[in-house]
Amino acid sequence: MITSKQRSFLRGLANSIEPIFQVGKGGINEAFLKQVEDALEAREIIKLKVLNNSDFTAREASDNICEAIDCEGIQAIGSKFVLYKKSKNKSKIELPK
Numbered sequence: 001m002i003t004s005k006q007r008s009f010l011r012g013l014a015n016s017i018e019p020i021f022q023v024g025k026g027g028i029n030e031a032f033l034k035q036v037e038d039a040l041e042a043r044e045i046i047k048l049k050v051l052n053n054s055d056f057t058a059r060e061a062s063d064n065i066c067e068a069i070d071c072e073g074i075q076a077i078g079s080k081f082v083l084y085k086k087s088k089n090k091s092k093i094e095l096p097k
Contacts, residue, residue, distance in 0.1 A: 002072055002084070006095045010045060010074045013093070014082040019049040023061045027054070028068070037069045040085040044093050050079045 002010075021036060039046050048065075050058045062073040062081040071085035086093075 002095065007072075007074055009096050010084050010093075011082070013045055014047055014074060017045070017047050019047045019080055021046070021048045022051050023048060023054050023056055024051040025053045025055075027056070028061065028064050033065065033068050036065060036083070037071075037085075040069070040071055040083060041087055041089070044087050044091065045074070045082065045084045047080055047082050050081070052079075 020039060021032070023032075026032070036046070036048070048061070050056055050061050054061070056064070058076040058079055058081040059073075062076050062083065065071065065083065066073045069085070071083050074082040074084050076082075084093075
């Protein structure tokens with residue numbers, strides 16, 4: 001679990017990144033989750049976008065993905081949301097205490 005101070009720090013980092021995945025009509029399946037998990041391992045923080053034809057809102061998609069792959073939902077605004085998961089191998093982001 002991360003603190004509100006750490007969440008704020010991560011939101012600041014997420015401002016400058018572009019969404020790298022889209023949740024669409026196909027929804028959230030095992031292959032999609034594997035791609036998201038691999039991207040989180042490599043980058044630690046990613047932004048995703050929910051398309052208009054999706055059955056999910058950004059918050060619902062964030063909650064479903066976080067529950068499935070054990071990551072942190074940092075922010076959900078409009079159709080975009082940000083996820084964070086500390087890398088197992090090499091951590092790039094140093095969170096404030």
